Amino acid sequence: MVTDAVKIEDLSFHYHKRKVLEEVNLRVPHKSFLAIIGPNGGGKSTLLRMILGLLTPEEGKVEVFGRDPRKAREYMGYLPQHVSFLHDFPINVEDTVLTGRYHGLFSNYTPGDREAVHQTLEMVDLDGLADRQMGQLSGGQVQRVFLARALVRRPKLLLLDEPMASVDPQMQYSFYQLLEELKKKMSIILVTHDVGAVFDQVEDIACLNQRLYYHGQVEGAGEVIEKMYGCPLEIITHGATPHRMLKRHE
């Protein structure tokens, strides 16, 4: 039997007495590409943090490849939404990506780790910038470094939290092209409130606003999204890719 990448059962969670997630059930088969969409404050990032094992469920269960998330971290690569660091923080691109190869307390990084770093930097078109300081990079380059840091672990499950937040349209295009390649090798879960950007890129979509309103093929999600956001899809998706959405609606 093939184990699901992620299995969530009856998950509920409160944050400062406010209900954030309510009885969420979700299965993500291995090597699938799922976008979790929903309005801001709808619990997307909380759900992602549960999958990462950074938060513990109050009720229900989360499993990653059949294990407690905290015991499955070797399988996970993670691209956070924001990393706030000092512009002159003394770290370069290579050392930043190298942290993704962490082996445990007192363990040195090996030459193999550095080789993996360079291969991954090549994959995200950052070869040649290994010695560059993080503070000297553009927003798009920083995002690619963090993607490399997530990928350098050779994860089986890649978790992306609003990856397009600080990225220009050109970079978005190449980013999705890369994800297209990656989804052959791993499961991908992408969290975003930018519905338009994901519609043409993903196979499955999960609509989350405290509860899971929909999980299935992208094609069937339009009505649910409109209900969830409380406005027509054209308005929600107005932005980087409105033309695609309008066409879909005609």
Add this chain to the structure above:
Amino acid sequence: MQNAFLAAILVSVACGVVGCYVVIKRIVFISGGISHSAFGGVGLGYFLGVNPLLAAVPFTLLAAAGMGLVKKRMEVPEDTAIGILWSVGMALGIIFVNLTPGYAPDLISYLFGNILTVPTTDLYLMLLLDAVILVMVYLLRREFLALSFDEEFSTVVGMPSEAVYYLLLALVALSVVVLIKVVGVILIIALLTIPAAITREYTNNLNQMMVLSVVLGAVLTTGGLVLSYIFNLASGATIVLFMALAFLLSSFIRRYT
């Protein structure tokens, strides 16, 4: 005077190395809290009749753990909690001194520092603590760097980041004890931040930053010591003001050159 110069070198190691983490991890306020609460340990030393510096070691470590715990586990805003623990530590120190019969000699030197009165036994303790700090930093250099840069990601890759954070605060606590006799609990935070804040402007490599901070700390501490001797001023305060002047000068040079 010889002890004073040796003390200046020993504090430079602690403030140069640990100060880099204080600055890049942005834990200046919590470090200020730890340094002030160390006065509770000094008071406890007087009360128990043991070397106040020795008593400050476990007390400051506990204070650091308490502050870390509040930051990580409590739902109280971090700055509020640190402000409370900061004052509680100092208040405990005053009560312990009150409860101690007789006069408390040198008390003022623990508050404002007096590098000229550091006894040889304290130098040995400072040397030992410096050695512990260097060994910890060497063994956990990867963890401290990753934690300072992105704590959440460090957890995701399997690092026991909360434990590493406590160890980092323990390093700050040990550095505070090393620095007490030189500048006093009230002025310690200047030594933990200024040398590292200056060198951060001149290098992009953490190891280089540490070495430069140690050297700069030694130069500025001994420079301040000499100035205090020439002008007959309080040594701790003179060292801090001399460092602050160097920081201003360095910022000016970086901006206009």
